[in-house]
Amino acid sequence: MLKNINKIILLVGLMGSGKTSVGKRLAKKLNLPFVDGDQEIEKAAGLSLVDVLKCFGQEEYRAGEARVMKRLLQGSPCVLASGGGSFVAEQTRKLAKEHAITIWLKADIDVLYARTAGRKHRPFLEGDDAHLKNKLEEYIKEEYPFYSEADIVVETKEEAVDNTVSRVVDAIDAFVK
Helix, strand or coil: CCCCCCCEEEEECCCCCCHHHHHHHHHHHHCCCEEEHHHHHHHHHCCCHHHHHHHHHHHHHHHHHHHHHHHHHCCCCCEEECCCCHHHCHHHHHHHHHHEEEEEEEECHHHHHHHHCCCCCCHHHCCCHHHHHHHHHHHHHHHHHHHCCCCEEEEECCCCHHHHHHHHHHHHHHHHC
16 A cells, blocks of 8 residues: 655546546545645636636636646645646646656546536536537547546546545556555
């Protein structure tokens, strides 16, 4: 079992891949603080993610996200659930390689759809669920090549979160050995 992790554990993946639910339990298991990248963006902006996007547009949203990720990745060891698209930014990937063990929680389209349909707090999936699968497929095509640069890949599926956490712990253990 892992002891004394002295790096940030960065969870990356599309919205609905399990970064927050896995991250909270993983942090508890590793005795590290949990940090949610999306919540940190909201704190920094003083607005919800949806409102940040509406008020400032996607370009400024991503710039703010990159600033927040830079600060977080230069911080103390923790389990950090990144915002869905934050790992696409080259600066974030570079900092992650220096300061973190990166774990891609990779989910297939059906798992992502089941976990995101009907959710209104996801700013990049606004609109009706009829277009959701197409939007998710676009994100898979655009972002999976970046996520593939992660140190570790763990497939997430419809299973108990604790089972996914156990597989993540095993993968970290194998990676650090």
